[in-house]
Amino acid sequence: MxxxxxxxxxxxxxxxxxxxxxxxxxxxxxxxxxWPLCPGRVGHTCTARTRTRTGDQCATCQDEARYARLDAELPVTVTDGTCPGHTGPCGRTAMPGDPYCARCRTART
Incomplete structure (x- = not known):
């Protein structure tokens, strides 16, 4: 052993x-x-109940906050199944249940 x-x-x-x-x-x-519990994100408590050394957001809450920010910032345009893009139509097929294609939906951080 x-x-x-x-x-x-x-x-x-x-x-x-x-x-x-x-x-x-x-x-x-x-x-x-x-270590303090993760503070969650604005209006939501941390569902992971994670503790962080610095008291900052855990990785799960950081991801959820980023997706919430994207949902608020990206315009939602009803389309005929093609992606409207960010600055103009990109023409790709939109993802199911989402007006954007995977490429345009990708987060820019």
């Missing part, structure tokens, strides 16, 4: 009775380290 560092150590808090995995490089889980 190979000995070394356990890649998935359990949190050592509560005398080792915490069932949560420790944060990578730490001996305790995020809750016992005192």
């Amino acid at each position: 190979r000995r070394g560092i356990d890649p998935h150590p359990v949190c050592e808090a509560d005398d080792g009775r915490c069932p949560t995995l420790a944060v990578v490089g730490e001996t305790q889980c995020a809750e016992h380290l005192g």
Whole structure:
């Protein structure tokens, strides 16, 4: 049996009775380290209930906020099944249930 560092150590808090995995490089889980919960995004609480070291948004909430921003910023134009594009019709076939094609719907960050 190979000995070394356990890649998935359990949190050592509560005398080792915490069932949560420790944060990578730490001996305790995020809750016992005192990390704050993700604040979610405007008008929505974090559904993942994730804790972050800095108190910033978790990756899930960042993605949801980006998609919400895109939905608000991109104009929705009823078309005949072709994509209206961003600055003019691109002519590609729109995705099912979406007025845009996959290329025009891709987020620009």
